Amino acid sequence: MGQVLAVVSGKGGTGKTSLCAAVACCLAKLGQKVLCIDADVGLRNLDISLGMSQEPALPFTAVMSGEYPLSKAAVHPKFEHLHFLTAPVTTQPEDLDAEAFSAMISHAKNDYDWVLIDAPAGVGAGFRLAAANADLAMVVTGGEPAALRDGARTAQALEQVSRAEAKIVVNRIRTGFFKRLRFTVDDCMDTVGLPLLGIVPEDEAVSLSAAAGKPLARSGRKSAYEAVKHITLRLMGRKTALLDL
Ligand SMILES: Nc1ncnc2c1ncn2[C@@H]1O[C@H](COP(=O)(O)OP(=O)(O)O)[C@@H](O)[C@H]1O
Ligand SMILES: [Mg+2]
Incomplete structure (x- = not known):
């Protein structure tokens, strides 16, 4: 049975999408079968960070409705076990069928080791959809006081709508x-x-x-890539030290 990880934050621009993509690629590199879902309806961009913007992508709503099977999810050009469902462009998060979304996630848990959901900013309908279906939640925040306060609010919102085990990632x-x-x-x-x-x-x-249309690669001993590798190993239950910054 796969694990569902929701990547969330109250504020926009904290790095949810970048980290979701980087963790997904790292899991795939470690041999895990991964489905990435862009739940940022209207503002989708996970395809870019995954290095999949040139691939034809299927919106998750097409799988939810039964129009296409999950097996038609886009396959990453570099990692064959990393699959992707994009967000619909015209639908509003409020109009999504929460039950059908949950059913799709339950199905995906049978087929994948990991289902990663890149949530929209805020604690609205898209956040609730991601959070309600998650086993784990990664709250992405900056390190400054205002960002941390926002992280605290997100943590409280998570507690109300989700049974996910939540942890923070302090980014940038x-x-x-x-x-x-x-x-x-x-x-x-x-x-x-x-x-x-x-x-x-x-x-x-x-x-x-992201600008080059490629997944995040190693750029030094104390790079974001190394940090993501540590995070991924921890998600997989391994004990690794924090990156010394
Ligand atoms: N660790 C980091 N170092 C430098 N830039 C980053 C880092 N994490 C994210 N960014 C940049 O911050 C911006 C917002 O990131 P993004 O992942 O789109 O955030 P979100 O999905 O939370 O809105 C992007 O331009 C991204 O390249
Ligand atoms: Mg995003």
Whole structure:
């Protein structure tokens, strides 16, 4: 039975899509069978971060409605066990059939080791759809106080609609950031009220790889790629140390 991981945050632009794609590729590299679903209805862009923008993609609504089987999900050009369903362009999240979405996810859990759902920003209908069907939730936040407060609100919203085990990922950390703020990752966990899944450095490789239409690749010992690798291993139940930033 596969695990469903929802990638969420209250704010937009925290790095949900980038990290969802990077974790998906890393899981696939480790031999896991992965389905990625872009649930950011209206603002879809997971295809770009996955390096799949040139592939014909099937919207998840076409699978939900029974028009197409799950086996028609787009296949990643580099990782044959990484499959993708895009978001519909014209449908509103409020108009999606929550039961049909859940049924699709249940079916997908039989076929995949991992189902990753890239949620839209905020705690609206799209968030609820992702959260309600998740076993695990990755709350992506920045390290500054305002971002962490937003992370705390997201954690509370998750608790109301989801039974998922939630953890935070603190993204876009610049070298020396915590030292300058006299802040630690423990403070991040305390503020958000969730355990830590990982920290990811600010790394221009994240936007450069998306711009080049390629999955995130290693760009150094303390790169976002390395951080994602640690996060992925932890998701798979392995014990790895935090990246020292
Ligand atoms: N660790 C990182 N280092 C540098 N840029 C990042 C990092 N994570 C995300 N970004 C950039 O931040 C922007 C927003 O990321 P995105 O994944 O689209 O966020 P969201 O899905 O939460 O809206 C993108 O331009 C992306 O390239
Ligand atoms: Mg996004």
